[in-house]
Amino acid sequence: MKVNEKNLCAFASSATPVDREGYLDMRGDVGKSYQKRWFMLKGNLLFYFDKKGDKEPVGVVILEGCTIELTEEEDAYSFKIVFHCEGGRTYYLCTNSQASMEAWMKALACASYDYMKLMVADLQRQLEEAEAEEAAEAASALAAPVEPPGVRAPPRGQRHNPFNKLNEGDAKTVPGSRHHKENHRPESMARKKVSFREIHSAFGRRVLADRNETRAKINKLRQDEAKRAQPLIQL
Template sequence: MKLNEQSVAHYAMSGSPADHEGFLRRCSTPGGRQPAAPRCWFVLKGNLLFYFEGQESRPPLGLIVLEGCTVELCEAPQEFAFAIRFDAPGLRPYVLAAEEQEAQEAWVKVLSRASFGYMRLLVQELEGQLHELQLSLASRSSAPRSQARASAGPPPDRPPPQPEEGGPSAETEGDEGAAKPPAPVGRRRPAENWACSPACLPLNGGDSPVSPETSCFPKLHDWYGQEIINLRREWLQSRALGGGL
């Protein structure tokens, strides 16, 4: 691969922010016997790892392109060493050593995630998670509407309209009403003509001698309305008798 050295050097020395930087030692290949590894200043920008002679040195001494490689810990004469290995045959690994364990772990982490291949996999995974989240939100938004329709159920049945009960007038009472003696208040008689649906039939199979089954409103209406009718009839009788005298 050809690189424009001037453009690469300009990018290395530009003021663009670095992803990671710090001192590392350039070691020999794993198992080597190099007594003192040179200490260089490494700067990571994207998938490009530059190294300089010192922190203020310009231009860079070299460049490592972090594509098609793996980063792993390795054995070396220096402590806290790790190796950058490439999949292509014939490419030697780069063995570097940090000054402490925390720095070693930080470099291995950032270098393992620096390649475009890793970024491509990360973007694909994030897109999949976003798609699953959108499906989950869509299902959650539709669930309350379906639950509301299910909980609402069919509309409640309205009770059948009840016939209007009207008391007899004075003109319709006549002599027939006067001929019938009023029933005692303590022994009220139920109305002779009343209709009750099967749903309001008395549960105990009959009425009480004092009051009818309370589950049937029309029957209660007629029962207690009969007392008013009887009282009115009694009043009309007393009025008629008093006028005759």
């Protein structure tokens, strides 16, 4: 792959957001000694510099067609970038902690264009499933029958019998039919018979008191009119 070095250097020093950066120890396939380099990850390009703050990188690794794997060195926090194509290289990197090693491996594994394409395809699938589910819910809501207010539907699988709550004596009597009797009611609701004397004693006293009060008011009004009608006496 032909790479324009000027464009790469300009991109490395540009204000493009950095996905991850920091010092790592690095070695190649041939040498066994590590060298400390300042690494900067931007997209799928892994730049490395001699030290932090340099304008031009020493090299760049294009993270396409490679895998991120642990090394066989169990006593070090090291991993490697392996290119499986013909003549592909392997880069060995080492950090100073388990957390740093895991963070770098995860960032490099998610940096390739192929990985991003898979992520976009998965997000598109999730979006389509969510839209289909929302459309199905809306269709079912429109198709569901609307119940009148105050009417509760019986439980599914159970029919509602409107005569379940009727008394035994009311089961066969329908208002307006020849079987219906107006005086058919429970004993607690039967009308109690009251004699005239009981009615007179209950309401007669109240009527008498109201009549006496009315007569007293009329007499007072008459007395007031008589006083106003008398001529004034001049001394």
